[in-house]
Amino acid sequence: MMGALSNAADVRKDWGHFIDTVVRTHPQFVKRNRDTFVAVAPKHLRVLLASCPCKLEIVQEEDGSLSGSVDVLDFVANACTIENLKEELAHQTIDYANE
Secondary structure (H helix, E strand, O other): OOOOOOEHHHEEEEEHHHHHHHHHHHEEEEEEEEEEEEEOOOOHHHHHHHHOOOOEEEEEOOOOOOEEEOOOOEEEEEEOOOHHHHHHHHHHHHHHOOO
């Protein structure tokens, strides 16, 4: 049942079933002491984020590096490769979310 909160001790006891449910069925919410977290499979995360599209703008600089920004966020990054640029922008997104 989506929305139900599982106890971490119960999750540990039946770890295989927990993972199977997360990967094949739906995200799971877990409470451990004072902390609560959600476990989400990548395919479910894509569905959740589909309604929040963003566009990556990339410009090749004169020195060959790549600068990029995400249209819905207010930061820019520069890197040597597209993979490094995406990684840097992802780190900035995480830092922004944690603020």
